[in-house]
Amino acid sequence: MIFQGYNLLKTATVYENVALPLKLEGLSSKLIRERADKYLEIVGLSDKKEHFPAQLSGGQKQRVAIARALAHEPEILLSDEATSALDPETTDSILKLLLEINHTLGITIFLITHELDVIERICDRVAVMEQGRVVEEGTVLDIFTNPKQETTKRFVGSEAGFDIPQDLLEEYKKTGKLVSLYFVGQSSEEPALALVSRxxxxxxxxxxGGIEHLKNDTLGKLLVHLKGEEDAYNDAIRFLTEQGVTVREVTK
Known part of the structure; x- marks a missing residue:
């Protein structure tokens, strides 16, 4: 497990913080040295082995915590909001490290977070919880493009996420339809929306609009006002869907 607050022993060196849990497990001194050295190198802290936590930055402390967890060579790594106490630049480096660990060591990472950016960048699947219950789950792409539960919709953001005043949105609804369009992968390269007017x-x-870079895909999102008769609107929506664009009408 990787804790949000690092949970390092202040009077122990970086090496000792990684080695002590292994010693308590009863591993041999030789194996402890091998694992501590191996995983400190993986997290980029081989040169900090004799430093104490007070001498490290927040990101370095979290790297020690990651090395300590990896030293147990687990099948599943539980990350409890491991980046929420870090600045954006440090968060970026920790996310890259977790991705590298996932790819090179093949360890499943079970990540708890409230940060959308973290989910977008390193997750494959998402489970949304409310009051201790899982209310929705699916791939990152499914959750971001087609959230079904109100909790999920609030979490991933809706049309309000574009910071457009509600009264302005209501005015647009009077003269046409408001839709959210999601362009995934190859569909983001096609001029589908331009062809609608033709x-x-x-x-x-x-x-x-905006573009979000997911772990395995690029997701483009547009908030669009479609002005026309009902039949023309329906034909346009059908065409966009056939082009691989996910369409969701804005009703609130």
């Missing part, structure tokens, strides 16, 4: 009597206006 092929259908439906005029699209982009109100907001």
């Amino acid at each position: 092929q259908f009597d439906c005029l699209p206006s982009i109100l907001a």
Whole structure:
């Protein structure tokens, strides 16, 4: 387990923080040295072995905690908000390290977090919890493009995530339909939205948008106002869906 607050022994060196739990497990001195050296090297702290926690930065302390957890050579690594106490730059380095550990050592990482960026960058699947119960689960892509539960919708963000005033959104709804469009992978490279105005009597206006880089995909999101008759709107939505675009109508 990797703790949010590091949980390092202040009077022990970096090496001792990694080695002591192994000693308590009853491993031999030779095996303890081998594992401590191996995993301190993996986390990039071989040159800090004789330092004490007070001499380290927050990111370095978390790396010691990661090395300590890895030294047990587990099948599953539980990360309890391991980056929430770190600055953005340090968080970035820790996420890269966790990804590398996942890829090179083949260890499953079970990660608890409230940070969307963490989920986007290193997770394959997501489970959303509310009041101690799992209310929704699925791939990162499914959860971000088609959340079903209200808790999930609030968590991953909705049209309000674009910071557009609600009264302005209501005005747009009076003159047409508001939809969220999600472009995944190859669909993000096709001019699907541009073709809508050429092929259908439906005029699209982009109100907001952005690109999110997931672990295995690139996700483009647009908030679009579609102005036209109901039939033209339905034809446009059908066309976009056929082009691989996920479409969700904004109703609130």
